Amino acid sequence: MSNVEQTLSIIKPDAVERNLENEIKEIFKNNGFIILEEKKIQIEKLEAEKFYKVHETKPFYNDLCAYLSSGPIVVMVLEKENAVLENRKLMGATNPKDAEEGTIRKKYGISIDKNSVHGSDSVENARIEIDFFFKD
Numbered sequence: 001m002s003n004v005e006q007t008l009s010i011i012k013p014d015a016v017e018r019n020l021e022n023e024i025k026e027i028f029k030n031n032g033f034i035i036l037e038e039k040k041i042q043i044e045k046l047e048a049e050k051f052y053k054v055h056e057t058k059p060f061y062n063d064l065c066a067y068l069s070s071g072p073i074v075v076m077v078l079e080k081e082n083a084v085l086e087n088r089k090l091m092g093a094t095n096p097k098d099a100e101e102g103t104i105r106k107k108y109g110i111s112i113d114k115n116s117v118h119g120s121d122s123v124e125n126a127r128i129e130i131d132f133f134f135k136d
């Protein structure tokens, strides 16, 4: 049975700033993802707070939201078989230090906060996050 899914990916400010946008998009395409939608935007801190609301009780919440709104980001809808899990695997662990060889965070991540990419963590959250950026 096929299980084509969509997931939300974000190329975070640290990666956009280092002009890694095209390289990272190529990695997604080379791994069988189709980029259905994409846009480069900069969001307000209040929007970042809404996007990361699930983390609002965490000690790093304020810094995280300040960071995501600190510069341009590229938000994309990626499609593939089992896209949510496949994207999480390709991204690697949250902390680049723990990320496996061949993952995006291993290759480009600077630190646990500047870890270059975001990816939805479940099909349900993927839908919510895609709507957050692309529903108009």
Ligand code: IDP
Pocket (backbone or CB within 6 Å): 055, 060, 064, 093, 094, 112, 113, 114, 115, 117, 118, 119, 121
């Ligand atoms: P994920 O991005 O791998 O799904 P989450 O736990 O959802 O990781 O955390 C969201 C983002 O918050 C991470 O990508 C990272 O940028 C940041 N973050 C997570 N844990 C920490 C931490 O302990 N210190 C600082 N930033 C963190």
Ligand code: MG
Pocket (backbone or CB within 6 Å): 119, 121
């Ligand atoms: Mg997460």
